[in-house]
Amino acid sequence: MTEETLPSGALAPGSPEWAGIVTASKVAAILGVAPEGWESRRSLWLKMRGEVPWDDGQNASAKARGHWLENGVLDWWCDRHRTDRSGFERQVVVTRPDLPWASATPDLVSYRAHVAGEGFCAAEPVVVDAKTSRDDSEWGAAGTDDIPPWYAAQLVWAMHLSGARVGYVALLTQFLDLREYRVEYDQDLASDMVEQCRAFWESLSDPDAMPPVDSSPATWRAERLRHPDVDRDLTVELDVDLASRFVSVRSAQADVRLAESQVREAMGAARLATCRGVTVARRQANGHGSVSLVAVARSIPEEAAA
Numbered sequence: 001m002t003e004e005t006l007p008s009g010a011l012a013p014g015s016p017e018w019a020g021i022v023t024a025s026k027v028a029a030i031l032g033v034a035p036e037g038w039e040s041r042r043s044l045w046l047k048m049r050g051e052v053p054w055d056d057g058q059n060a061s062a063k064a065r066g067h068w069l070e071n072g073v074l075d076w077w078c079d080r081h082r083t084d085r086s087g088f089e090r091q092v093v094v095t096r097p098d099l100p101w102a103s104a105t106p107d108l109v110s111y112r113a114h115v116a117g118e119g120f121c122a123a124e125p126v127v128v129d130a131k132t133s134r135d136d137s138e139w140g141a142a143g144t145d146d147i148p149p150w151y152a153a154q155l156v157w158a159m160h161l162s163g164a165r166v167g168y169v170a171l172l173t174q175f176l177d178l179r180e181y182r183v184e185y186d187q188d189l190a191s192d193m194v195e196q197c198r199a200f201w202e203s204l205s206d207p208d209a210m211p212p213v214d215s216s217p218a219t220w221r222a223e224r225l226r227h228p229d230v231d232r233d234l235t236v237e238l239d240v241d242l243a244s245r246f247v248s249v250r251s252a253q254a255d256v257r258l259a260e261s262q263v264r265e266a267m268g269a270a271r272l273a274t275c276r277g278v279t280v281a282r283r284q285a286n287g288h289g290s291v292s293l294v295a296v297a298r299s300i301p302e303e304a305a306a
Contacts, residue, residue, distance in 0.1 A: 243275035
């Protein structure tokens with residue numbers, strides 16, 4: 001393991017170097033276990049390639065809450081462990097020479113000193129992540145490893161890169177209690193994660209390896225930002241099935257997002273999308289850094305959809 005303290009290091013979250021490597025915060029999306037409000041495989045792939053911006057203005061409140069409360073949660077955890085741990089280092093970038101495309105920045109790295117013989121002392125690192133929650137329903141009993149899978153993925157990734165064999169999550173609950181969760185390192189799980197993340201990272205160099213469109217909000221937002229220009233002279237012809245679904249889906253939000261994202265993918269920078277002579281959709285700049293997709297047709301004539 002190599003460590004780099006993080007004031008403004010090259011791998012600081014948000015830096016161009018950070019954007020192009022696999023970090024703990026990206027692992028859940030790559031593995032397909034991220035919750036609905038997080039990145040999708042598609043949106044993460046586009047962002048890591050630089051095709052859409054990282055900050056899409058989403059979850060600002062949750063991000064602010066985590067930012068401002070993180071130090072207090074860590075202080076509370078450290079106070080609980082003053083007698084059994086020593087050396088509390090915050091925001092440490094951890095990397096491995098054999099995984100140059102990967103890094104993690106656990107909120108805290110702590111050590112336990114063991115006297116193995118006279119004059120000899122070995123450090124046992126643990127990684128700690130601070131979390132806050134407005135809904136504790138997805139968290140198990142304190143002291144267990146029953147945590148949401150997306151946070152477990154982050155923690156195992158940080159353990160694998162840091163050499164730690166135990167990780168903790170310090171959770172500030174909705175009732176402002178501090179719950180502690182303990183997760184042990186799983187070598188088989190970590191190895192599987194590495195292989196999946198390696199394949200995803202290697203796919204970034206191949207424009208044809210883009211993950212497929214899905215119904216997630218993250219993919220929908222990424223497709224809105226993907227083609228900021230509108231080529232007024234360009235029209236694309238949609239597949240009949242896609243055109244029919246786009247003009248008919250109006251209720252289920254996930255279905256709407258999927259159809260819109262697929263139409264945006266098909267259109268690229270085009271202004272108009274047609275299907276057998278029927279204008280289905282129009283892209284127009286909205287003045288807010290993205291392009292609106294306007295449904296033009298309300299139905300596809302039977303003879304056109306046949």
